[in-house]
Amino acid sequence: MFNNTARTSTGADSNQTLHFVILILAIIVAGLSQGMLLPVLAIFLEQMGVSSTMNGLNAAALYVGSFSMTLVAERLLGKLGFKKLLLCGLLLVIIALPLFPLVPGIAFWFVLRLLVGIGDSAIHYVAQLWVLMVTPAANRGRNLSIYGMSYGIGFSIGPLGISLLDWGMMVPFVIMAAVFIVVALLVWWKLPNGAPAKGESTTPEKGRFGRSYRLAWYALIPALLYGYMEAAMNSNFPVYGLRIGLSTDNIAFLLPFIGIGGLVLQLPLGMLSDRFGRKKVLMLAGGIGGLLFMLVPFVGTKQILLAVIFAIAGGLVGSFFSLGLAYAADILPRAYLPAANVLASFHFNFGSIIGPAVGGKGIEMGSPSSLFWVLGGCYVLFALFGWSFSEKSK
Secondary structure (H helix, E strand, O other), rough: OOOHHOOOOOOOHHHHHHHHHHHHHHHHHHEEEHHHHHHHHHHHHHHHHOHHHHHHHHHHHHHHHHHHHHHHHHHHHHHHHHHHHHHHHHHHHHHHHOOOHHHOOHHHHHHHEEEEEEEHHHHHHHHHHHHHHHOOHHHHHHHHHHHHHHHHHHHHHHHHHHHHHHOOOOOOHHHHHHHHEEEEEEEEHOOOOOOOOOOOOOOOOOOHHHHHHHHHHHHHHHHHHHHHHHEEEEEEEEHHHHHHHHHHHHHHHEEEEEEEHHHHHHHHHHHHHHHHHHHHHHHHHHHHHHHHHHHOOOHHOHHHHHHHHHHHHHHOOOHHHHHHHHHHHHOOOOOHHHHHHHHHHHHHHHHOOOHHHHHHHHHHOOOOHHHHHHHHHHHHHHHHHHHHOOOOOO
């Protein structure tokens, strides 16, 4: 995959392990920033009297930035290489984070969220493509699950930033920026320079996106659903919770359970998919997870029951991005993996953009429960669509 010093087969095992750990740390902080920004800013805007629709649309800016990055990620990677693109992503987030509390306002926050989205997307693209292309097929589910777990760790811890607001509006943002600086220094000092090998990303085959869709459309849907769920829950659930009578402390307590469930079940689901097939695992997890989300409106403000449902449902669908990407890698020729990576990121960001907008509109129209009816229904439909998908030869 890599030329020069980035070729993993020529490095010592200790160096390979260190490089992998640093990449995992980068993914953790990317999840941390998104997990913190979405609920913290949603609460700020709700308290400022901003409508739930505008609140959701402002949150979607994060994913508009991420979406725009996917359009140029393949070519930027060819020009900059892995290390430089990763550093650029980290630096963008470092610059944007401290500016949120310094200049509060919906218009300026929209721009800052765009920058954070671009930065986080660059981090994701580099790390997930690295893991995807160097992992043997027999271990693909397991290793991509470790990648997904790393993001889940950060995303689960992120909402705890709500509690740091008691110390001042600046505190969570300054702490987050400091963590990013530490990771950026590790990347700068310890990760090797390298670029994609010729023919893999720098000279992509024409028509690769269309053929990837034809061969693996079902495997690419999980990324969209995961993005929709993640953004809707972190942007709309704080508003939903406040509307039905939950406190901000209740919301801060409940949101991490979705990520915690994903952390617990991600690796087992990945290993099960290696053994029994990814399609079967995706269909089963999506169907059960969707039904559980649809139960949430019936639970009301019962915090313990909500936590249990979030943990189980989040655990089942929390591996959708990594399992879907692994499934696409099973189906597609190796030369199409960079394109599949772009498409998965594209789907994730598209789902993340429409999630807060759809959820916020439903809440504004007087139907908070629609947040979970639509979310759960999408996963159930995905499970049913699985019966119509058949894998074609490469």
